[in-house]
Amino acid sequence: MPTRAHNHPAGSVAVIFTSRMTGDDADGYAKAAAAMEAIAAVQPGYLGHDSARSADGPDGKGLGITVSYWTDEASARAWYRHADHASIRDAGRGRWYSEFTVHVCEVTRSYAWARSETK
Numbered sequence: 086m087p088t089r090a091h092n093h094p095a096g097s098v099a100v101i102f103t104s105r106m107t108g109d110d111a112d113g114y115a116k117a118a119a120a121m122e123a124i125a126a127v128q129p130g131y132l133g134h135d136s137a138r139s140a141d142g143p144d145g146k147g148l149g150i151t152v153s154y155w156t157d158e159a160s161a162r163a164w165y166r167h168a169d170h171a172s173i174r175d176a177g178r179g180r181w182y183s184e185f186t187v188h189v190c191e192v193t194r195s196y197a198w199a200r201s202e203t204k
Contacts, residue, residue, distance in 0.1 A: 093132055093195045098155040100164075104144050104177075104185035115185060117173045124169050125153060130160020141165045146183070154192070 088089055093099070106114070132154035141147035155161040164170060177185070 091133060093154045093192050094156075095193055095195070096157070097132060097192045097195075098158050098161045099190045100153045100155065100161050100191055101190065102149075102151045102185060103150075104149045104155070105182045105183045106149065106181055108146050110180055113176075117176060117181075121170065121173055123169065125164060127165065128160070128164050130156040130163070132156060149172050158177040158189075 089133070122134075125134070134151055135151040136151040138149040139147035153161075153164070155164065
């Protein structure tokens with residue numbers, strides 16, 4: 086489950102993954118994405134993630150952005166080296182992504198706001 090409207094402590098790490106899809110094997114991608122969420126959620130240092138994908142055209146090739154949050158650089162690197170993550174990453178290069186970028190950043194400030202559901 087994405088971490089909607091949560092603060093992350095200064096010094097934590099954000100891994101920003103942007104991608105464009107090939108449009109191939111949407112079902113396989115959905116299963117792999119769900120597996121990645123489940124595996125990441127139990128990793129030491131995992132704080133959560135936010136994710137969105139644009140609806141550019143009917144071919145599913147829109148821009149996707151996922152930001153995962155980690156307590157520190159060591160936790161983010163351990164996730165990168167995780168065997169299941171590496172396997173799914175390789176499948177992404179071969180099947181699902183036409184391109185992607187990764188940026189790793191330190192969180193220096195974080196705040197959130199959410200509209201209250203009560204009136």
